[in-house]
Amino acid sequence: MNAKLDAGLTTRNVTRDTFDEVLVPTYAPAAMVPVRASGLDLWDQAGKHYLDFTSGIAVTSLGHCxxxxxxxxxxxxHKVWHLGNGYTNEQVLRLALALTEATFADRAFFCNSGAEANEAALKLARKYAHAKFGESKSRIVSCLSSFHGRTLFTVSVGGQPKYTEGFEPLPPQLSHIPYNDIEAARAAITEDVxxxxxxxxxxxxxxxxxxxEYLKALREFCDKTGALLIFDEVQSGVGRTGELFAYMGKGVTPDVLTSAKALGNGYPIGAMLTTNEIAHHFGVGTHGTTYGxxxxxxxxxxxxxxxxxxxxFLARVKEASARIFxxxxxxxADFPQLFGKVRGSGLLIGLPLAEGFKGRAKDFTKACEALGLMLLIAGPDVVRLAPALIVSDEQIARADQIMREAIDAMLNDAPAK
Known part of the structure; x- marks a missing residue:
């Protein structure tokens, strides 16, 4: 036997250092290695307990395990794991019915991730426009600071140059506009979109x-020009805002909606939802996936x-949100020198850092982690909270207590003015 395989593969000792030895360095994970979790509780290799307010980046919304x-x-x-796409299965048919009955959509396409769902949505939009209006109608408009996935197409559509640097040349016919800017949208959404x-x-x-009003304006401009309006609800969907999908609380219905993350509570699945009129442009063989x-x-x-x-359930999400807000x-209010005004919706919440502490969101999350609370960042200047939707009042209170304790570490290590 190969000497490298002598040890039992499923029982060999591994540590955080193993990551640096054998994995492609696309991430910089925390020093601790989680080994067990239940609900919002998590334990690492050393047996230390953490309260998880990340839910795997808004994924495990019904809690771990x-x-x-x-x-x-x-x-x-114990029934069936996988079938080639020459066959269907009862569970995916039931899931499609559940999603179409609960939303604006008539049709569903399933894949494995949010990036794949957005890739499908964008391909469908081009296919639809080419068939209905001709190939000159191909430009895609998205927002600066957006994120739509890591495939070359979706990362190019996303409006964050730091994620596309070094991967040029990028796909053409893509435009980026400021978020929540109606006039910029009006100027960008023309007949070629x-x-x-x-x-x-x-x-x-x-x-x-x-x-x-911005989202309603996008709907108006798309209706006027014949463009499709795609809502990326990979992070905001499946109850995260207190609605099944965020569009339901915005008064705007998209033509296409994408979902993933919480849809599988950690089991990989993505979905693209749309109408009959649009869906029929994806005929047999035009798009597909092995595992979707x-x-x-x-x-x-x-x-x-x-x-x-x-x-x-959704009412409780809003109740928990109000308590955290x-x-x-x-x-x-107690620490205005450290934090700005909280923002977000439901249990997707951003806590911006004040001017003197910008760039130090990761410092704060590390201070919280040392005290047993797992938080996220949303860029270098914003602390992000995305607890499981089943979070209890006691866990909310505990998170608040730990965050206050972590503030001492931030203030005692404040950057020089």
Whole structure:
């Protein structure tokens, strides 16, 4: 046997240093290595406990190792795992029915990630426009500071140059405009535009809610020019805002909607939802995926939708949100030198740092992590909170307590003026 394989592969000792030895360095993960989790509780290799207010970047919205989801997945594992796309399966059909019955959409396409869902949406928009108006209608408009995925196409559509540097030449016919700027949108969305893609709440760009009037203006401009309006709800969807999807609280209906992250609660699945009129332009063979809509992923997602899309559940998300916002409002009032005005929607919340502490969001999350609270950042200047939607009042209070304790570390290590 190869000497490298002598040790038991499933039991060999690994540490954070192993990451630096064998993984492509596309991430810089924390020093601790999580090994066990339940709900919002997580433990690392040393047995240290953490309160997780990240939910895997707004993914595990029903908590880690949710028992109902684990049971459903286990049952499906003993039935069928995978089928080639020459076949369908009962679970994906049930999931498609659940999503189309709950939304504006008539049709669903399933894939494995948010990037793939957005890739499908953008390809469909071009296909639709070329068939209906001709190939000259191909330009795509998106927003600066947006994030739509990491494929070459989606990362180019996203409005953050730091993610495209070194990957040139980029796909053509892409335009970027300021978020929440109606006049910039009016000028950009002309007859050659096939699609406008927008996050109803910018996530990676700083947790910035879209103004309802801005989103309504995008709808108006798209209707006028024949462009499709695509809502990227990869982060904001599946209950995160207290609505099943954020568009439902904005008074604007898109032509295409993309979803992923929380849809599978950590099991990889993405979805693109659209109407009959648009969907028929994706005929047999025009697009596809090997694993998309497989029975395992579809089973988990179906149970996620069934759990979250209940009035009482969504009402509790809004109640928990109000409690966290109240705590953060008091925190910013108590420490105005450190924090700016809290923003966001539901349980997708951004806490900007004040002028003197800009660039130090990661410092604050590290201080919280040392005290047992896991938080996110949304760029260098914004602390992001995205707890599981099942977060309790006690956990909300504990997070507030830890954040206040972490402030001492920030203030005692304040940068020189």
């Amino acid at each position: 949710n028992p109902a989801l684990a049971d459903a997945l286990t049952q499906q594992i 096939c699609a406008v893609i927008v996050e109803p709440i910018q996530g990676e760009g700083g947790v910035i809610p879209g103004d309802p 809509g497989n029975p395992l992923a579809a089973t988990v997602a179906l149970n996620v939708i069934e759990t979250i899309n209940q009035p009482a 109240a705590n953060l409002d008091k925190l910013t």
